[in-house]
Amino acid sequence: MEKQTTEKRLFRYALYFKKTIMIGLVCLIFAVGLELSGPFIAKHLIDQHITGVANQYVETDDQTGVEWQGQYYQRIDRIEQEDGAMITLFQDGLHYYLLEGEVPLEAAFVEADETKITLDYQGEQIEVNGSQLSTGEVLSFFQGEVLPIVGLLALYIGLILIASIFIYYKTYLLQYASNRIIQKMRKDVFHHIQRLPVKYFVDQPAGRILARVTNDTEAIRELYVKVLEVFASGSIYMLGIFVALFILDVKIGLIALVLVPILVIWMRVYKKIGGHYNRVIRETNSHINANINESIQGMTMIQAYDQTNRMMGEFETLNEKQRTYQTKMNTFNAATSFNLVDLLRNVAFVAFILYFGNVALDGTTLISAGLLYALVDLINRLFEPMNQMASQLEQLEQARASGSRVFHLLDEEGEPMNHQAIPRYQGKVVFDQVSFAYKKDDYVLQELDFSIQAGETAAFVGHTGSGKSTIMNLLFRFYDPVHGRILIDGEDTRNYSKQQMRQHIGIVLQDPFIFTGTILSNITMNDPAVSREAAIAALKAVGADKFIEKLPRQYDEPVKEKGNEFSTGQRQLLSFARALAFDPAILILDEATANIDTETEGMIQQALQVLKKGRTTLVIAHRLSTIQQADKIFVLQHGEIIEQGNHVSLLAKEGEYFKMYQMQLGKNKQHIS
Template sequence: MKTSTERKLFQYAWKFRRNILIGLICLVVAVALELTGPFIAKRLIDQHIIGIENQWHQVEVADDHTVEYSNKLYKRSDRLSSSDRVLDTVTILQVERSYYFVNGEVPTSGNRQWQEGTLSIETDEQTYNAQAERLNIQQLYRFFQPEIPAIYWLLALYVLLLLIAAVFQFTHTFLLQKSSNRIIRKMRDDLFAHIQRLPIQYFVNQPAGKIVARVTNDTEAIRELYVRVLATFVTSFFYMAGIYIALLLLDVKLALMSLLLIPIIYGWMKMYKYFGGKYNTIVRSTVSDMNGNINEAIQGMSIIQAFRQQKQTSEDFEKLNGRHFDYQRKLVKLSALTSFNLVNVLRNIAFVGFIWYFGSSSIGVEGVVTVGVLYAFVDYLNRLFQPVTDLVNQLPQLEEARVAAKRVFELLDEKAEVLDHSQVDRYKGNIVFENVTFAYEKGNNVLKNISFNVKAGETAAFVGHTGSGKSSIMNLLFRFYDQQKGDISINGHPTKQWSRQQVRSHMGIVLQDPFIFTGTILSNVTMNDERISREMAIKALKAVGANRFIEKLPGKYEEPVKEKGDSLSMGERQLISFARALAFDPAVLILDEATANIDTETEQLIQQALDVLKKGRTTLIIAHRLSTIQQADQIFVLSHGTIVEQGTHQQLIDSSGEYYRMYQLQKGSVSVNAI
């Protein structure tokens, strides 16, 4: 069953679940602590700030909650204890911005008016009139004074909770980012390791720039998913859950009305996933195409400039860049619509519903809620839209990461070769091809019923026109590809019964255009293999004659070389590749047109190196220059995927066949038209 992209992302995260789980627990604690703020504010307002608007009882004994007024001690009704003896009851009420002291017990709810020393309180049942005395600032402060320690304590508690929340928030952020970076490192390691296991055919069909984009750009987009998007979504989820719980505790009906926000957000996310996913797929694909285009242009810059193709190259790039711009613009429009308009519309609708629900007549002395509840509800409602804003703002990154992950997992799902590095005994090099037929594409055979035998220690050469199948024979021997028909064996052992790594374990190859890696001359010989010591590498370089130019370099054997070895000549690069092959001491050596690009003077040095390299090995040579293979034990002449001639140099010359005509052509004795 095919695993979804989301499930694969989860599986990677699950490998680092401990830190992620701890981080999420810290997040929950931090959110819970932050959400205590409105509840603390509600208590502070209702019980300690406007709580003095209440019945007060005259008592005999002073304590922390008593207030002295007119030489009498008073205590709020909600502060009375069982030991207090009540002598009298008074009431403190607020009218507009002033507070009034009423001798006697009157209702604390109802419409109030104060005029010429008389306070009128109108309730649904009746109207109360009572003599009242306006309290000045000093007198009013006395009634607030018992609440000041509690107010300070609540404020200190809130600050302490915020500081603790900050510690948990830091821990959550640190752990999630640490885990995210580890996930991406693991993913990149897996991706790069997987790339090295892919068959050669995959790289034939995929530009290098596209593969590079998946390893770098796409994984970086996924990193943002774990660092930002995951944290934002989890934070928003817990924040909204906490806020809804708080709203339910404050007012069930309005909290249920606020739940309508959830299906709206869900529907919007589904819509964004459809359009955003479609646009991001094109954007990510175009970025890969651009990387491939740039890589190709840089690799071929000398040809582009030599043939004055800068304008055409720029136009090709501009087409890709234009497509990228168009779809990025569509994503910007979609993001602008979600991140700004949606949230503001929802916020405005919520506040309209809030005002409608409470109504101006409900927010008063006989209101359905206290001022503290009202403040807390407005605070929570405001807080509710922050995670909503965070959610919709992360939708672009979410879809970008999802599309990038899909591309990465498509590469990881490519069928790779099974690695088996277990050692096999060093074979001598008896190579047999028996009725081998091979095609890169079905129905187009490049080798047709090929059979030959190369004995251990022999040197065999393969010649023929371009496309005759010479390199295909080497590709099959190295198991870069497998034949469709026939058998290939080494020392009587079918190569298909060994893993590809086992087949190659005792083989070496020197290419027409040797590849030099960034590093030093020595590192290009040892390939950082622990089995090849510095002394072995220097000995190999000296054996092929490379020391002649290396000794003249400033750094000698530690001389730095850049990618492709552009600071070295073709002959120097070739000698280093010979030394590389010699250091690894292969039983079978393949030379793929190793002297094709070498000038005549350098060729003599290369031939001396080749003599050293071939000694005691089975050597297979693909050659264009027939002068370089005259000493070969066997020469196979190929034409259109078949062997048309076979023998030594002299035998083939004496037969006056295809090889003879090729030899005469290279000597200049025969014109091309004659052939």
């Protein structure tokens, strides 16, 4: 199946909340329609009630018209019968003249004396009777226009107020949908992370994964919260303006349409160049997060081995790379995006002036002042959404780059999830010709063949790299064998999901992980199947109650990140109690006593003697003194079992186990002496 592009996948996420988005866009359409009524109202107001006053007037008996020297007159465009005496109110700049008869309004003023006005009409001069009006006399012609003007202004204000309500709901709905989209995306990402195999987390630095869940999804959130609204609003607003331009003047509308392909071409150019810069910036930022995470995690070792300068150097290299590309991105934006809109605005107005200059010279088409104002207003408005869209191009490319990284994570093959309960194991474990390699053909285990009966305690010993921990990783299904089978009670572990298989297996690692919360929540893992009483009993069984009951809130004592307020031994006891509280049929101890003092180790050994009855226990041993009571001991070397038996029989063979025991015994004697 062909993978979808980042844009299509981002769009698909938006479709989850398409109803909310569609309602928001409908509100936007109404708001744009109401707002764009302004130029049409202004055109009507100017042409009909301001410049339209300069017109021909017909004498009438209707006393609602304009009164002049005892007679009433109506504008010729507002009366059906034109058989009365006519006068013309002629305007030249800021001066008004009252002329006898019907005079062409397109005529040009030449000169005036007290009773005669000379005009130029189509290259010929004409003289008409008339005189210049004073300001007070002109106002009598405007008195009837005041109420319509006020009415139109009130209508426009009302429409703007209604539009503001639609804009509010548009903004609210689009941002609500945007936040829901990113909430779902983060949920999907986090849920998918839980399904990824352990190998993924071994290969990927934690900081890079963290950056994808936090920084990258935040950048995508900005896409939906800001960019979606800006581009949706801008597109609809521009469409509305083009419709208005075509209604007012088709030629101007066609000229303005040239801007659309220019904008589309520019966005494609920006996507290619700006997209490259943003991908490098986001990737470098991810590496910076990984570097910071590693520095914080290993700060003790960094300071202990005086590696601060090296770590600062590595960080500064990444920081400088991020700054360099961010500067390139800023320079690219400054030189193009904002200048582009200004350039297009200026070119558009030049074309506008040339067009109307040509119309004026031609003289065949009359351009009213209202039409001119409306067209200028609309063209000026056209560049507002263009400017906003250009300003969001950088954010758009950041979101696209982040989306690509997030979807790359989501494309990582996860594991099937199945939590359906299975019967408790009896506990027989068999490795049947098991071979395993972390890397191709570099086998850590080779044809491993052994069995552990239910209820037995088996220990695995060997030098570093012999494959001890790998056996536990395979049994717990952090990995699966390359060859061979692992059987529990005769059933291949791959016949169950990993969640099912782990239901009856407990594990205690050498380096225990303590979660933020309370002591009890760390034992129960917030699983309702583990009661408070069972958790406390497990803590007491391992002897952890001795230090817990000295704490102010005892078992409800808050635990900080990683449980750093506890000693290594105390953290290990908590981890041990966690495993025991779930009462596993099979218990894995991976070097669980390696970092524990002798007194704490003694408490664990005592607890084990009670708890291992009816439970299969597998121990990876660092201290051979802790496994002397094991039913079986397997000695590993380079991924193969070279010896097996119990403590006594292995010593009697005087083989590898005997050498290891003698070596540890000698060290202990030296330490004691």
